[in-house]
Every structure is written in C-alpha cells, then in structure tokens.
Amino acid sequence: MKNTSNIILFILWSFLCLAFFSLDLILGSVHISLSEIREIFSGAAEDTGLWHIIYNFRLPKAITALLTGSALAVSGLYMQTLFQNPLAGPYVLGISSGASLGVALLLMGSAFLPVVLVSNAWAQVGAAILGSLLVLILVLGVSSRVNDTVSLLIVGMMFGSIAGSVVNVLQSVSNADSLKLFVMWSMGSLSSVTWQFLNVMAPIIIICLILSLFLPKKLNALLLGERYATGLGVSISGIKIIVIILCCLLAGTATAFTGPIAFIGMAVPHIVRGMFRTSDHRIVLPACIIVGASLLSLCDIISQMPWTDSVLPINSVSSLIGAPIILWVIFKNKHLHG
Amino acid sequence: MEAEVILNTRKLDIGYDKTYIAKNLALSLYAGEMVCLIGPNGSGKSTLIRTLVGLQDPLGGKIEIKNKKLNKISLSDKSKLISWVLTDNMPTSSLRVCEIVEMGRFPYTNWFGKLSKKDKSIIDNAIEAVHLTHKKDYRYSSLSDGEKQRTMIAKALAQDTPIIFLDEPTSHLDLPNTIDIMQLLQSLAKKTKKAILLSTHELELTLQVADKIWMMTSGKLKTGLPEDLILNGDLQKTFGTERFRFDESTGGFRMNYPVYKEVSIHGDKSIYYYWTERALQRNGYKIVENSPLRINISGDGKWNLYLNTHHHEFYTIENLLFTMNEWESKFLSE
Numbered sequence: 001m002k003n004t005s006n007i008i009l010f011i012l013w014s015f016l017c018l019a020f021f022s023l024d025l026i027l028g029s030v031h032i033s034l035s036e037i038r039e040i041f042s043g044a045a046e047d048t049g050l051w052h053i054i055y056n057f058r059l060p061k062a063i064t065a066l067l068t069g070s071a072l073a074v075s076g077l078y079m080q081t082l083f084q085n086p087l088a089g090p091y092v093l094g095i096s097s098g099a100s101l102g103v104a105l106l107l108m109g110s111a112f113l114p115v116v117l118v119s120n121a122w123a124q125v126g127a128a129i130l131g132s133l134l135v136l137i138l139v140l141g142v143s144s145r146v147n148d149t150v151s152l153l154i155v156g157m158m159f160g161s162i163a164g165s166v167v168n169v170l171q172s173v174s175n176a177d178s179l180k181l182f183v184m185w186s187m188g189s190l191s192s193v194t195w196q197f198l199n200v201m202a203p204i205i206i207i208c209l210i211l212s213l214f215l216p217k218k219l220n221a222l223l224l225g226e227r228y229a230t231g232l233g234v235s236i237s238g239i240k241i242i243v244i245i246l247c248c249l250l251a252g253t254a255t256a257f258t259g260p261i262a263f264i265g266m267a268v269p270h271i272v273r274g275m276f277r278t279s280d281h282r283i284v285l286p287a288c289i290i291v292g293a294s295l296l297s298l299c300d301i302i303s304q305m306p307w308t309d310s311v312l313p314i315n316s317v318s319s320l321i322g323a324p325i326i327l328w329v330i331f332k333n334k335h336l337h338g
Numbered sequence: 339m340e341a342e343v344i345l346n347t348r349k350l351d352i353g354y355d356k357t358y359i360a361k362n363l364a365l366s367l368y369a370g371e372m373v374c375l376i377g378p379n380g381s382g383k384s385t386l387i388r389t390l391v392g393l394q395d396p397l398g399g400k401i402e403i404k405n406k407k408l409n410k411i412s413l414s415d416k417s418k419l420i421s422w423v424l425t426d427n428m429p430t431s432s433l434r435v436c437e438i439v440e441m442g443r444f445p446y447t448n449w450f451g452k453l454s455k456k457d458k459s460i461i462d463n464a465i466e467a468v469h470l471t472h473k474k475d476y477r478y479s480s481l482s483d484g485e486k487q488r489t490m491i492a493k494a495l496a497q498d499t500p501i502i503f504l505d506e507p508t509s510h511l512d513l514p515n516t517i518d519i520m521q522l523l524q525s526l527a528k529k530t531k532k533a534i535l536l537s538t539h540e541l542e543l544t545l546q547v548a549d550k551i552w553m554m555t556s557g558k559l560k561t562g563l564p565e566d567l568i569l570n571g572d573l574q575k576t577f578g579t580e581r582f583r584f585d586e587s588t589g590g591f592r593m594n595y596p597v598y599k600e601v602s603i604h605g606d607k608s609i610y611y612y613w614t615e616r617a618l619q620r621n622g623y624k625i626v627e628n629s630p631l632r633i634n635i636s637g638d639g640k641w642n643l644y645l646n647t648h649h650h651e652f653y654t655i656e657n658l659l660f661t662m663n664e665w666e667s668k669f670l671s672e
Binding site: 214216217220221223224227228230231232233234235273278279280282 | 417433438445
C-alpha cells in the first residue's frame with residue numbers, strides 16, 4: 001500500500017462490497033425488510049418461509065456472486081499479465097467456452113458414465129477445469145507464434161467457437177435426459193448454486209485466491225518481459241505453470257456452476273488499474289478480488305430486477321456493464337497495458 | 339595493482355545448434371572497466387552476450403563468474419551477479435519509472451517485495467545516476483527512447499551486480515543521447531567498480547570511451563586497447579572496404595570516392611585546409627602537387643582559384659566548387 005489514497009480506495013471498495021452483498025440478500029422478487037433479515041439471522045424466525053428464501057436461496061447466491069466475481073477478476077488479471085495483452089480475459093479467449101465443453105462432455109456423455117459421477121459436484125468442477133485448461137494451453141501455444149493483440153483475440157474466439165460447435169454437435173446426438181441436464185446448466189445462473197455445490201466451489205476458489213496473494217512480486221517481474229524477468233531470478237516456466245493452473249482452477253470452477261459470465265474477468269483489472277493508477281500487482285491483485293466481488297454482486301442485484309417479477313440472465317447484465325468498459329479500453333489503450 | 343577478474347571464459351565455443359559462430363574464446367572481464375563489443379552485423383555479438391549471461395548454452399568450453407561455473411549458479415544467485423539491458427523485447431508497459439527501477443531490488447527483497455530503507459536509497463541513487471529524478475513518476479510508455487534506455491540502465495544499477503551487460507543500448511538513439519549513455523556507462527564503470535560490457539555499432543565513439551575493445555569478425559575475437567587495435571591495423575582489416583577506410587590519424591572513417599579530376603592546394607594546414615580537402619575529395623578531386631587548377635587558401639576564410647590566366651576569389655566552399663565545375667566544363671573537358 002503505497003499511499004493514503006490507495007488505502008482510502010481499499011476501504012471504500014470494502015464498504016461497497018459489503019453494501020452490495022447486503023442488498024443482494026434484501027432485494028429480490030419477494031420483499032424482505034431489514035428487520036425481518038435481522039430476525040432471520042438472530043435465529044428468531046427459523047424454519048419460516050422467509051428463512052428458507054434467505055438461507056437456502058439468497059445467501060448461497062450472494063456468496064456465489066462474491067466468489068465468482070473475485071475468481072473471474074483474478075483469472076482475467078492473470079491472463080492479461082501472462083499474455084502481455086490488455087484485452088485478454090477468460091471469456092474473450094475462450095477459456096469459459098472450454099469449461100462449457102468440459103461440462104457438456106460430462107453431462108451428455110452420461111450414457112457412458114456411471115450416474116454417480118454425472119451428478120457429482122466434484123466431477124462437474126473437474127470437467128470444467130480440464131476443459132478450460134485444454135483451451136488455455138492451446139491459446140498459449142498459438143500466442144507464442146502470433147504476437148499481436150488482435151490475432152490472439154481472433155484465435156481465442158476461434159477456439160471458443162470450436163468448443164461451442166462441439167457442444168452443439170453433442171447436443172444433437174445426445175439423448176433427451178442428458179440434453180435436459182445440460183440445457184439447465186447452460187442457462188444456469190448464480191441462483192443455481194446450492195449449498196452442496198458451494199461446499200466444493202468455496203474451498204477451491206478461496207484457496208486459489210489466498211495462493212494468489214503470494215504471487216504479486218513475480219507477476220510484476222513478468223511485466224518487464226520474459227528476458228528481464230529471467231534476469232531478476234524468476235524462473236519463467238515455473239511461474240507460468242503456477243499462473244496457468246491457478247487461472248484455470250479459478251475460471252473453471254466459477255464457470256462450472258454458474259455458466260459462462262462475460263467480460264467481468266477482462267473489465268475488472270482495467271477498472272482497478274484506472275482507479276488505483278498503477279499496474280503494481282501488490283495493489284492490483286487484492287483490489288481485483290474486492291472489486292470483482294462487488295461488481296458481480298451489483299450485476300446480480302440488477303439481474304434480479306428488484307420490485308418486478310422478471311429475472312434477467314446474469315450474463316446479459318455483465319455484458320451490458322463490461323462491454324462498454326472494453327470499448328473504452330480499446331479507445332484509450334495507451335495507458336492500460338498489462 | 340591488478341584489477342579483479344570478474345568473468346572469464348576458457349575454450350568457449352558459441353553458436354546455434356551445430357553452427358559455430360566463434361570458437362575457442364578466452365576472455366576476461368575486469369572490475370571497473372568498460373568493454374565495447376564491436377563487429378559487423380551478423381558477426382555474433384548478440385550470441386556472445388546471450389551466451390555470457392546464460393540465456394543460451396555454449397557449444398563448448400566454460401564460463402566462470404567470480405570463479406564459479408556459470409551453469410552451476412542458481413537463477414537467483416545469478417541475478418545478484420549479472421544484470422542486463424536488452425534492445426529487443428522492450429516492454430510496452432504502463433509501469434512508472436520508479437516502479438521499473440524498483441524491480442532491480444527484486445533479488446534482495448522478500449516474497450512480497452517489501453523495500454527497506456537501504457533498498458529505497460539504492461533506487462533513488464540509481465535514478466539519479468541516469469539523470470531521471472525529475473521523471474521518476476512518469477509512465478514508461480510516455481518516455482523518449484533515450485529515457486527508456488536510461489530507465490532500464492537504472493534498473494540494472496539498482497540490481498547492484500558486479501557485471502552489467504548491454505546489448506546495443508544505443509541502437510535507437512540519436513547522437514547526443516548516444517554520447518550521453520556512453521559517457522554515463524564509462525563513468526559508472528569507474529565510480530562503481532563494475533565491469534560493463536556493451537555491444538555497439540558506434541565505432542568512432544567507442545574508440546574514444548572504451549577501456550577495452552572486443553572485436554568480433556568471421557569467427558575470431560580480438561581484444562585489446564582501442565589504440566593498439568588501430569595501430570596494428572586490425573580495425574582497418576575488419577571494417578575497411580573498397581568504399582571507405584579507417585583513418586588511423588583521426589580515428590574516423592573516410593569514404594573512398596572515385597577520383598577523376600585533379601587540383602592542387604596551397605596554404606597553411608588550418609581547419610580551412612582540412613574541410614576544403616574533404617569537400618574536394620567528395621566531389622571527385624585528387625589533391626596533387628602540380629595541377630593547372632590551383633586553390634590558394636588563406637586562413638581568414640578566403641579561397642582564391644587560379645586556372646591559367648583566370649582568377650576568382652570566394653568566401654564559401656559552395657561557390658568555389660560551383661565555379662570549379664564551370665571552369666572544368668569550359669576549359670578542361672576536351
């Protein structure tokens with residue numbers, strides 16, 4: 001923490017994060033007042049209908065929003081540093097599509113797999129992580145040959161659409177039951193995450209985020225380019241492997257339960273660099289965790305369309321917020337290099 | 339007093355795959371000296387530097403730094419012995435100058451990169467040494483090429499290693515910036531007792547500032563003081579061609595112009611004489627003892643041109659040459 005303005009920003013975002021989390025609990029199609037919330041959490045209103053809504057529905061959803069937001073933001077930051085490309089991110093480079101492919105293979109290949117494996121939360125996460133790892137390694141391989149921003153994005157989109165096509169093929173050849181399972185997942189939102197899933201998702205993401213906090217110094221060295229980083233005593237292959245694994249664990253796990261969420265991973269690091277006015281990972285990385293969590297909570301609040309009966313897909317809300325930020329990045333690219 | 343040997347190589351062979359670029363090199367770098375590595379394009383300067391810093395494996399022989407074999411030194415120990423500045427691969431970064439220089443302390447700080455008071459003063463000194471104190475909070479991408487290069491040199495200084503390698507640090511720079519960097523490196527070598535090796539194409543400048551020269555040419559490497567390499571003719575052999583030659587008396591290059599006209603010059607050997615001679619040579623004149631075309635140079639900036647009975651006085655070389663051409667076609671061309 002270099003100066004007081006950064007500390008103020010951290011405190012401000014922590015408050016925002018807390019505020020959005022609380023609002024996420026309070027707001028929704030069923031109106032619940034603050035006093036009722038207090039009753040529920042003090043244990044006075046146990047086993048009522050409202051208690052069920054809060055405890056089994058809104059609380060896991062709000063926690064999922066925090067975790068997924070942080071996970072996507074940090075994996076986006078990793079990718080931007082790794083590729084030295086300001087427009088990299090899990091969604092844009094097809095990592096999320098890779099995770100979808102993994103889950104699709106699992107759910108629709110269920111004819112060949114034991115049922116226990118298919119409905120298992122761990123299996124779903126594993127499939128998503130392997131899928132995203134596959135795409136990331138492919139994109140990384142190509143990126144060593146094409147070294148400009150735009151080509152890399154096109155390559156990412158291509159891999160993304162290949163993964164998407166494979167998913168379509170799978171859909172048309174799979175049986176009705178497994179198709180239903182997959183369609184349910186692909187429309188999935190933060191609300192589809194139950195406590196059972198959260199028990200798997202939360203430990204993975206939290207451990208990865210904690211491990212991330214040990215990396216800023218080496219990530220900073222990577223900003224100088226690989227040869228300079230080597231000169232500073234950083235083992236490039238070592239840090240790359242760690243970053244790739246963490247990146248896939250974070251993006252894959254987040255996607256495994258919520259479905260693809262666009263642009264959060266790419267946009268949050270830019271918001272953070274713009275606000276904190278630095279590229280130093282010692283500040284940017286923890287800030288990404290807080291800002292990512294806040295922003296996805298906000299998206300979730302908007303997607304619930306409080307005081308109405310309809311619900312928007314979270315993916316659309318995050319695109320509406322994220323895409324303009326990306327456009328702004330492209331226009332103002334000068335100062336926002338990784 | 340013998341200076342300390344920091345790096346030496348024995349029977350070193352360098353190259354790619356199985357293509358040897360140079361063989362059997364025995365080199366030594368001493369503390370406090372600035373060595374310039376020169377040689378024509380493609381002679382293997384970058385390969386040598388990459389091999390010496392360990393970014394590329396040698397094809398044979400060994401490299402020792404402070405009496406330890408280079409390939410036995412761990413990456414983190416090496417980062418306290420060698421630092422480098424590269425031309426290629428310049429990061430297009432939004433980092434600030436002070437943040438980049440701070441990274442030089444990377445090998446000495448804890449996992450979070452916390453800087454001690456000593457680290458901070460080393461960083462400030464490094465930035466001051468390259469005259470960038472007024473720009474320490476500027477973004478790297480907003481700097482000029484010379485300032486970018488100086489930032490990376492400051493990073494290398496902050497790394498506080500006994501050896502600094504620089505691969506063509508002046509190749510994108512204009513002449514004033516080039517001179518600035520060269521002088522800076524030379525004084526740093528003296529002041530900080532570091533061994534500094536840089537590759538460069540700035541031959542004339544190199545001869546003035548280098549403590550020692552490593553000259554690569556067709557698989558061989560000659561080392562020595564700049565003056566010795568001039569006197570024994572090695573420089574002329576390496577860099578001279580049909581079109582230009584190395585002038586041993588001035589330490590610069592002279593073009594070999596085609597000669598088809600003759601003129602004789604009279605006058606004292608002043609700067610007027612020198613520059614008139616240069617202009618005449620460029621225009622294809624050979625200076626001879628007795629030519630019907632004569633120029634008389636007086637030291638006060640006047641030129642008198644004589645041909646048979648014709649005579650004219652000039653105040654610039656441009657007018658002199660113009661009339662010489664005229665007379666040439668009028669009176670001498672048959």
